Amino acid sequence: MTVTIWHNPRCSKSRRALSLLEKNGVEPVVVEYLEEPPRMAELRELAEKLGKGPQDFIRKSEKLFKELELKGADDTTLFAAMAANPILIERPVVFANGKAVLGRPPEGVLEII
Numbered sequence: 001m002t003v004t005i006w007h008n009p010r011c012s013k014s015r016r017a018l019s020l021l022e023k024n025g026v027e028p029v030v031v032e033y034l035e036e037p038p039r040m041a042e043l044r045e046l047a048e049k050l051g052k053g054p055q056d057f058i059r060k061s062e063k064l065f066k067e068l069e070l071k072g073a074d075d076t077t078l079f080a081a082m083a084a085n086p087i088l089i090e091r092p093v094v095f096a097n098g099k100a101v102l103g104r105p106p107e108g109v110l111e112i113i
Contacts, residue, residue, distance in 0.1 A: 003021065003028040003094060003095065003112075004028055005018055006089070006093040006094075007030050008092070014092040016106035017108075018030065021094070021109060028094070033089060037083060037086040038089070040080060043083060049098070049100035050101070050102065053075060054075050057089065058081070059087070064087060068081055090102055090104065094112060096113055099112045
């Protein structure tokens with residue numbers, strides 16, 4: 001089983017989720033998504049795997065969200081904003097077994113391993 005984590009090493013929740021995976025014997029593929037931003041197609045896949053819309057995993061509290069006036073924006077606009085500005089993506093995200101889960105709280109990542 002391959003497990004992948006979209007990780008931000010500066011985020012305490014992301015570090016905690018990574019630690020939990022490792023403590024449970026999982027050596028995930030770590031993608032520092034701020035350095036390797038996902039494309040719109042990958043974000044659409046994420047939404048499908050989560051069973052949620054982009055409004056459910058965009059960081060509304062991020063200053064950039066307000067600056068870009070994304071409140072009430074359509075899905076395509078939100079996906080484009082996240083692809084161009086990955087800091088807007090809620091973190092961490094873990095992929096395994098054809099599914100995805102947000103690590104909010106970090107213990108949630110254990111659901112799919």
